[in-house]
Amino acid sequence: MTKLGEFRSLLLSLALAVVLASSAAQAQTYTVIHEFSGYDGAIPTAGVTVKAGNLWGTTSAGGGGSGGTVYELLPGAPWRLVTIVDFADAPEARVIFGSDGHPYTTMSGSGSGYGLVVNLLPPITICKTANCFWRLNELHSFTDSSSDGAKPGYGDLIWDQQGNIYGTTTVAGSAGVGTVYELMPPVPPSKIWTEKVIWNFNGHDGLHPQNGVIFDGNGNLLGTAKEGGANAFGSIFKLTPSGNTWTETNVYDFQGGSDGQYPIAGLMIDSSGNLYGATSDGGSGGGGTVFELSPSGNTYIFKLLYSFSGQSGKNCGPWGTPSMSAGNLYGTTYCDGPNNLGSIFKLTSTPNGWVYTSLHDFPQFSGDGDLPISNVTFDASGNMYGTASRNTLNAGGVVWEITP
Numbered sequence: 001m002t003k004l005g006e007f008r009s010l011l012l013s014l015a016l017a018v019v020l021a022s023s024a025a026q027a028q029t030y031t032v033i034h035e036f037s038g039y040d041g042a043i044p045t046a047g048v049t050v051k052a053g054n055l056w057g058t059t060s061a062g063g064g065g066s067g068g069t070v071y072e073l074l075p076g077a078p079w080r081l082v083t084i085v086d087f088a089d090a091p092e093a094r095v096i097f098g099s100d101g102h103p104y105t106t107m108s109g110s111g112s113g114y115g116l117v118v119n120l121l122p123p124i125t126i127c128k129t130a131n132c133f134w135r136l137n138e139l140h141s142f143t144d145s146s147s148d149g150a151k152p153g154y155g156d157l158i159w160d161q162q163g164n165i166y167g168t169t170t171v172a173g174s175a176g177v178g179t180v181y182e183l184m185p186p187v188p189p190s191k192i193w194t195e196k197v198i199w200n201f202n203g204h205d206g207l208h209p210q211n212g213v214i215f216d217g218n219g220n221l222l223g224t225a226k227e228g229g230a231n232a233f234g235s236i237f238k239l240t241p242s243g244n245t246w247t248e249t250n251v252y253d254f255q256g257g258s259d260g261q262y263p264i265a266g267l268m269i270d271s272s273g274n275l276y277g278a279t280s281d282g283g284s285g286g287g288g289t290v291f292e293l294s295p296s297g298n299t300y301i302f303k304l305l306y307s308f309s310g311q312s313g314k315n316c317g318p319w320g321t322p323s324m325s326a327g328n329l330y331g332t333t334y335c336d337g338p339n340n341l342g343s344i345f346k347l348t349s350t351p352n353g354w355v356y357t358s359l360h361d362f363p364q365f366s367g368d369g370d371l372p373i374s375n376v377t378f379d380a381s382g383n384m385y386g387t388a389s390r391n392t393l394n395a396g397g398v399v400w401e402i403t404p
Contacts, residue, residue, distance in 0.1 A: 028359055028402055028403070028404065029402065029403045030344075030359070030360045030368070030400060030401075030402050031400065031401045031402075031403070032367060032368060032369065032398045032399070032400055033073065033078070033079040033385075033399050033400065033401050034073055034079055034081050034398060034399040035367065035369075035391060035394070035396065035398050036059060036062060036391070036394075036396035036397050036398065037062075037394065037396055038061075038062045038394070038395075038396050039062065039063070039064075040062065040063065040069065040071070040081055040083060041059030041061070041062040041063050041068065041069040041071060041083070041396070041397075042059055042060075042061040042062030042063075042395065042396040042397060043059060043060045043061040043062070043068075043389050043390065043395075043396070043397050044057060044058065044059045044060070044374070044387035044388075044389060044397045044398075044399065045058075045060045045092045045154060045373045045374070045387075045389050046058050046060075046091070046092060046093050046094040046095075046154060046373070046374055046387065047094055047320060047374030047375040047376065047377055047385070047386050047387055048073070048094070048095075048374075048377055048385050048386065048387065048399060049094055049095050049096060049097065049377065050377055050378075050379045050380075050385070051097060053075055053379070054072050054073060054074050054075065055072070055073040055079075055385060055399065056070070056071070056072050056073075056084075056095040056097075056103060057070070057071055057073070057094065057095060057387065057399065058070050058071070058091040058092070058093065058094065058095060058105055059071065059091075059397070060090045060091060060092045060108070060110070061090065062396065063083065063086040063087065064083075064086040065086040065087055065088040066088070067086075067087045067088035067089050067090050068086075068087040068089070068090050068091045068107075069083050069084070069085065069086055069087060069091075070083075070084040070085045070087070070091065070095060070103065070105065070120060070134075071083055071084060072084055073399060079399075083133070084103075084120060084133065084134045085120060085133055085134050085136055086133070087107060089107040089108070089109055089110070089113055089115070089116060090107060090108045090109070090110035091105050091106065091107045091108065092106075092107075092108045092110075092152075092153060092154050093105050093106045093108075093152065093153070093154055093155055093156060093157070093212075094156055094375075096156050096157050096158075098119065098159065099159065099163070102119045102120060102121060103119065103120045104117070104118070104119045104120075104139075104157050104165070105118060105119075105120075105157070106118070106152040106155075106157065106167060107152075108151050108152060108153065109142065109150060109151045109152075110151070113141070113142075114141070114142040114143060114144040114150035114151060114172070115141075115142040115149075115150055115151050115152050115169065116138055116139075116140065116141050116142070117138075117139045117140045117152070117157070117165065117167065117183060117193075118136055118137060118138055118139060119137050119139060120134040120135065120136060120137065121134060121135040121137055122134055122135075123135070139165075139183055139193040140183055140193055140195045142169060142172065143172075144171070144172045145172060146172075146173065146174045146176075147174075147197065148172060148173070148179075148181075148195070148197065149168075149169025149171070149172045149173055149178065149179035149181055149197065150169055150170075150171050150172035151169055151170045151171050151172070152167055152168065152169050152170065153168065153169075153170045153209070153210040153211060154210055154211055154212075154264075154266075154319065154320070154373065155167060155168055155209075155210070155211040155212025155213070155223075155266055156211075156212045156266070156321075157212065158212060158213065158214065158215065160215070160219075163185045164182050164183065164184050164185070165182070165183040166180065166181070166182055166183075166198075166212075166213055166221060167180075167181060167183075167212055167213070168180050168181070168209040168211070168212055168213060168223060169181065169209075170208045170209060170210060171208065173197060173200040173201065174200040174202075175200055175201060175202045175203065177201045177202070177203060177207045177208055177228070178200075178201045178206075178207065178208050178209050178225070179197045179199060179200055179201065180197070180198050180199040180209070180213060180221065180223070180239060180246075181195055181196065181197050181198065182195070182196045182198050183195050183196075184196065198239065198245075198246045199239055199246055199248055201225060201228070203228045204228070204229070204230070205225070205228070205229070205235060205237055205248050205250055206224075206225020206226075206227070206228040206229050206234065206235040206237055206250070207225055207226065207227040207228030207229075208225065208226045208227055208228070209223055209224060209225045209226065210224075210226045210264045210319075211223065211224060211264065211265060211266030211267075211321060212266050213239070213266075214266070214267055214268070214269055216238075216269060216273060217273055219241060220238050220239060220240050220241070221238070221239040221246075222236065222237065222238050222239075222251065222267055222269075222275065223236070223237055223266060223267060224236055224237075224263040224264075224265065224266055224267060224277060225237060225263070226262050226263060226264050226280075227262065229250060229253040229254065230250065230253035231253050231254060231255050231256055232256075233253075233254040233255065233256040233261035233262060233282070234253075234254045234261060234262050234263045234279070235250050235251075235252065235253050235254065235263075236250070236251040236252040236263070236267070236275070236277070236293065236300075237249070237250055237251060238250075238251050251275075251293065251299075251300050252293060252300060252302050254279065254282075256282055257282070258282075258283060258284050258289075258304060258307065259279070259282070259283070259289060259291065259302065259304055260278075260279030260280075260281065260282040260283045260288055260289030260291065260304075260307070260317070261279055261280075261281050261282035262279055262280045262281045262282070262315060263277055263278065263279045263280065264279075264280045264315065264318075264319045265277055265278040265279075265280070265318045265319055265320055265321045265322065265331075265375075266321040267321065268321055268322055268323065268324060270324060273294075273295045274292055274293065274294050274295070275292065275293040275294075275300065276290070276291070276292055276293075276305075276322050276324065276329060277290075277291055277293075277321070277322065278290045278291070278317060278318035278321075278322055278331065279291070279317055279318075280315040280316070280317040280318065280319060280334065281312065281313065281314070281315050281316070281317060282312070283304075283307035283308065283317075284307040285307040285308050285309035285310060286308075286309065286310055286311065286312030286313075287307070287308030287309050287310020287311065287312070287316050287317050287333065287336040288307075288308045288310065288315075288316065288317015288318060288333065288336070289304060289305075289306065289307050289308065289317065290305045290306045290308075290318070290322060290329060290331070290347060290354075291303065291304055291305055292305055305329070305347060305353075305354045306347055306354050306356055308333055308336045309336065310333070310335070310336035310337075310340075311335065311336075311340060314335060315334065315335075316333060316334050316335035316336045316340070316342075317333050317334065317336060318331045318332060318333050318334070319332075319334050319373045320332055320372070320373060320374045320375035320376070320386075321375045322375070323375055323376050323377065323378070325378055325382075327349060328346055328347060328348050328349070329346070329347040329354075330344075330345065330346050330347075330359075330376045330384065331344075331345060331375060331376060332344050332345070332372035332373070332374060332375070332376065332386060333345065333372075334371055334372065334373060335371060337358070337361040337362060338361050339361060339362060339363055339364055339370075341361075341362040341363070341364065341370035341371060341392075342361075342362045342370055342371050342372045342388070343358055343359075343360065343361045343362065344358070344359040344360040344372070344376065344384075344386065344400075344402065345357065345358055345359060346359055359384075359402055360400075360402065362388065364392060365392050365393065366392070366393075367391065367393050367398075368388070368391075368398070368400070369387075369388025369389075369390065369391045369397060369398035369400060370388055370390050370391070370392055371388060371389045371390045372386060372387065372388045372389060373387075373389045374386045374387040374388075374389075382404045383401055383402070383403050383404070384401065384402040384403075384404075385399065385400065385401050385402075386399075386400055387399050387400070388400060
């Protein structure tokens with residue numbers, strides 16, 4: 001083949017690669033699979049959990065009690081929503097299934113109290129109606145006192161190997177600015193769970209944690225505090241167990257510059273112990289950041305992965321904890337994007353740094369929803385799911401799907 005022929009062959013190969021890449025990008029399809037009307041719920045702040053192909057989630061408003069719902073979405077054409085329970089106290093966190101197979105969540109207390117930790121038990125009798133209401137089982141009711149927390153936020157509940165549950169509250173505790181708590185299961189024949197505050201935030205270590213905590217491989221708890229810390233821009237904290245007490249260390253204090261500020265999102269951890277998270281504001285683009293913390297001995301090394309362009313000072317970056325799939329990071333921004341109504345994004349690691357791809361920019365007056373707070377979740381087929389907290393057409397919010 002002549003050099004000219006080789007050159008033409010190379011051009012054809014490059015053109016084909018571009019076409020294939022373009023086709024792959026276009027294959028990503030955004031679909032609203034449920035639009036909340038208010039009667040079946042409204043303002044879904046949390047993402048969804050996939051169980052046996054169905055989606056479970058919460059709404060923080062609407063429903064029969066006007067204080068939110070737990071719902072199950074059954075796949076089909078169209079998807080069908082089943083209301084599991086109506087609340088009066090605004091659940092803002094995801095549904096998480098315990099080892100007993102029952103769904104657990106928290107209520108923020110925005111309706112009539114200071115918040116609850118609950119699980120849901122299936123109906124005693126066979127349900128023959130469209131909405132099969134489950135039984136609400138209260139594990140703990142927060143008291144807004146110096147010895148207890150109040151108003152749990154967006155965070156997932158987690159369990160240790162002994163069946164104890166851990167979470168955070170955004171306020172109360174000894175300094176009034178939030179806690180990390182442990183719930184210990186009942187010892188038969190008792191049916192009462194025992195709550196213990198394992199850490200009271202004081203400001204220097206952080207203020208108002210909005211998300212939950214995670215375990216590392218050594219049994220330490222790690223999380224984010226939206227504000228406070230050494231520079232008042234938020235912190236990443238670690239709690240180390242020692243007998244019946246816990247010791248707190250600030251893993252990182254945000255400086256309010258290119259590293260970002262105000263981490264509302266929680267943390268995720270990979271198999272190597274690296275932590276990933278996001279800030280809702282700041283960074284070089286003003287719209288928040290995504291970062292990595294790599295363990296190095298007893299400390300962590302901070303690395304900025306990406307800065308979003310957005311409206312500085314409005315917490316428009318990610319509120320939901322980043323998710324990882326096939327080495328890529330996924331998430332949502334609250335009000336970044338070209339329409340200032342949020343976006344769904346993918347970050348891909350390359351030799352030249354992390355590359356941003358917008359999977360969906362929420363438009364105005366479209367019915368797509370907007371202002372997403374949720375994280376993203378994948379099913380076994382690689383379909384991605386999440387929620388948008390509002391819908392400009394009816395303000396109820398939506399559940400969405402992106403298919404590969």
